[in-house]
Amino acid sequence: MKIKPFAVEEWMNRYETQASCNIAETCVDSISLDELLTLCNVERGVFFDKLAARRLTYGDILGAPEYLEGICGLYDKIRPDQLITTHGAAGANHLLFYSLIEPGDRVISATPTYQQLYSIPASFGARVELLELRRENGWLPDPDELRRMTAGGVKMICINNPNNPTGALMGPDLLREIVEIARAAGAWLLCDEVYRGLNQDGGRTESVADLYEKGISVSSMSKVFSMAGIRLGWIAAQDPAVRKACLSHRDYSLISCGMLDEQIAALALANREKLLARNVALVQENLAVLLDWIERDPRFSTVPPKAGTTALIQYHLSQDSVTFCRGLLEQTGALVVPGDCFDRPNSFRLGYGCATLELRQGLSKLSAYADGLCGGTLA
Ligand SMILES: Cc1ncc(COP(=O)(O)O)c(C=O)c1O
Numbered sequence: 001m002k003i004k005p006f007a008v009e010e011w012m013n014r015y016e017t018q019a020s021c022n023i024a025e026t027c028v029d030s031i032s033l034d035e036l037l038t039l040c041n042v043e044r045g046v047f048f049d050k051l052a053a054r055r056l057t058y059g060d061i062l063g064a065p066e067y068l069e070g071i072c073g074l075y076d077k078i079r080p081d082q083l084i085t086t087h088g089a090a091g092a093n094h095l096l097f098y099s100l101i102e103p104g105d106r107v108i109s110a111t112p113t114y115q116q117l118y119s120i121p122a123s124f125g126a127r128v129e130l131l132e133l134r135r136e137n138g139w140l141p142d143p144d145e146l147r148r149m150t151a152g153g154v155k156m157i158c159i160n161n162p163n164n165p166t167g168a169l170m171g172p173d174l175l176r177e178i179v180e181i182a183r184a185a186g187a188w189l190l191c192d193e194v195y196r197g198l199n200q201d202g203g204r205t206e207s208v209a210d211l212y213e214k215g216i217s218v219s220s221m222s223k224v225f226s227m228a229g230i231r232l233g234w235i236a237a238q239d240p241a242v243r244k245a246c247l248s249h250r251d252y253s254l255i256s257c258g259m260l261d262e263q264i265a266a267l268a269l270a271n272r273e274k275l276l277a278r279n280v281a282l283v284q285e286n287l288a289v290l291l292d293w294i295e296r297d298p299r300f301s302t303v304p305p306k307a308g309t310t311a312l313i314q315y316h317l318s319q320d321s322v323t324f325c326r327g328l329l330e331q332t333g334a335l336v337v338p339g340d341c342f343d344r345p346n347s348f349r350l351g352y353g354c355a356t357l358e359l360r361q362g363l364s365k366l367s368a369y370a371d372g373l374c375g376g377t378l379a
Contacts (some may be wrong), residue, residue, distance in 0.1 A: 001337040006115050008340035008349075011325075012199035018332035023362035026112040026164060026309050028198065028279040028353035030167020031226040033264065039278065046265070051260055055114075059259030061332060062247075063234075067262040070269025071234055074197070074219070076210040078236045083095045086258045089194045089220035089233040090116065094237060094251070096190060096216060097121045105155035110141050110355040112165055112342035114313070117158040126155070138303055139168035139312070143177045152183040157187050162195040165312045165342055165349035172206060179212040188242075190216045194233075195308035197224040197276055198283050203309070216242055221265050223309060223353070225275055230261035283309060285349060286352040286359050293363040299370045309353035312339065314346060317373050320364060321345055331372070332365035 012024065037044055063070075068080035086092040093116040103125025108349030109118040110131040122128045131146055133139045151155070159178065160375065162169045170178070182189040191208040196219060199205060208215030213329070220233030227340065235246060268275055287305060294300050302313045313336075315324065321338035325348055329335050352359055 001123055004115070004119045006119065008115060008337055011337055011341055015329055015335055019329060019335035021358055021362045021365060023350050023352070023354060023359055024335040024336050024337050025229050025354055027223050028226045028309055029355055030228060031275075036264070036268060039274050040267055041067060041291050042267065051263060053258065057259065058135065058256045059262065061256045062264040064259065064266060066233050066266040067269070070266050070272070071236070073269060075217070075236055075271065077238065078209055082236060082243060083248065084235040084243055084252070086233045086235065087254060087257065088222060089192060089218050092218040092220070092233045092235045092255065093117065094120055095194060095246050095344040096218065097124055099249040100188060100242070101126050101156065105366050106153060107156045107158065108146070108149050108154055109158040112161040112250075115214055117160060117190070117192060121156070122202055133163070133168070134165065135198055135303055136362045139163060139166035139336060140170060140174060141178065143174065143181060146178065147181050149379070150181060150187065154185050154187045155188055158190045158192070162197065162198065162307035164308060165310045165337070166303065167308045167311050168303070169205060169306035173211045175206060175208070175211065179208065179215065182212065182214065187227055188216055190218065193217050194223045198280060198309060199307040200284060200287060200305070202280055207236070209238060213238050217228070221268065224279060225268050225272070226279060227264070227268060229262050230258070232257055232261050232265050233318055265275050282356070286354070286356055289359055290350070290352050290363065293367075297367050297370070298356065309351050311350050311352060312342070312344060312347050315348065315349055315370070317370060319373060321348055324348065328366065328369045332369050334362045334365040
């Protein structure tokens with residue numbers, strides 16, 4: 001099966017280990033187990049003794065009950081028997097397309113976004129059409145355009161809320177309008193919600209799994225909960241057909257998720273308010289630092305993100321984005337992702353979920369690099 005190279009992941013795979021200052025990462029500052037245990041007031045010995053005593057079986061094939069309960073706490077309507085556990089949101093998105101999409105199906109994906117949401121269905125033979133998100137619309141989808149695109153039938157609409165790379169956030173009214181468009185078309189509405197819970201105003205956006213009977217929410221422990229290392233994600237959907245198809249396909253590719261990982265996730269989810277307080281405070285502080293820098297350096301501009309951990313930053317300098325990002329890394333050690341990985345030239349994606357000091361250093365390096373380019377001339 002042919003598939004387009006995954007531009008962002010290839011970039012990160014190639015350059016991440018070379019960076020001394022990583023402001024390309026999308027997770028909120030990854031947490032250690034020691035930090036988690038302290039945050040949750042759990043004694044180290046008690047937790048590890050319990051884990052160490054467990055026989056390393058496949059565990060609960062459908063997910064440890066305490067892990068499933070923890071995930072349900074993130075939704076209004078979702079029950080444990082409406083969840084499918086996966087290896088990260090990456091595993092969840094892949095499993096969904098593998099389970100629900102047939103060759104020839106029409107799929108609409110809003111872009112820019114995480115490339116899985118259009119390249120995987122295309123690789124399964126779907127006819128994928130892109131709903132372009134535009135900077136002048138604050139990177140939000142135009143519902144009228146989506147409505148027009150659904151004429152003639154569509155099997156699935158894919159959105160990402162909050163959005164990677166732009167940090168745009170669809171509020172309740174727009175989300176409901178999109179649900180209505182999907183409902184009128186009888187389409188599945190897949191929403192990649194891995195950044196849900198990181199709103200700058202401290203709130204949490206609604207999930208399509210709560211709003212729509214054919215809504216499918218994908219999320220994970222990686223970003224909002226700072227635990228990419230346990231590789232756990234999930235699919236949540238009210239319609240039993242989703243779980244039936246996904247579990248049937250999952251038997252061939254996953255069997256179960258790691259039983260030790262699920263215990264760590266369960267602990268984090270049981271203490272989610274503490275973890276979220278840590279992480280929301282960090283992204284709020286860091287976005288203020290980022291926007292302050294943008295205001296002071298006219299060679300860069302952005303639509304201020306409303307949520308998540310990423311911003312798509314336009315630079316007003318005459319260098320293509322791959323050359324710009326490579327030059328930045330080579331000369332300063334700072335890593336960002338070229339906008340061309342998202343088909344958005346003259347821009348780069350910056351991740352501001354890292355430690356504040358690292359962000360500040362990265363921004364100084366960006367300004368210094370721009371100074372060195374053609375004497376820092378504006379394009
Ligand atoms: C929108 C989006 N979906 C899915 C993923 C994959 O995340 P996970 O670590 O949960 O597999 C990412 C990672 O960058 C992402 O940004």
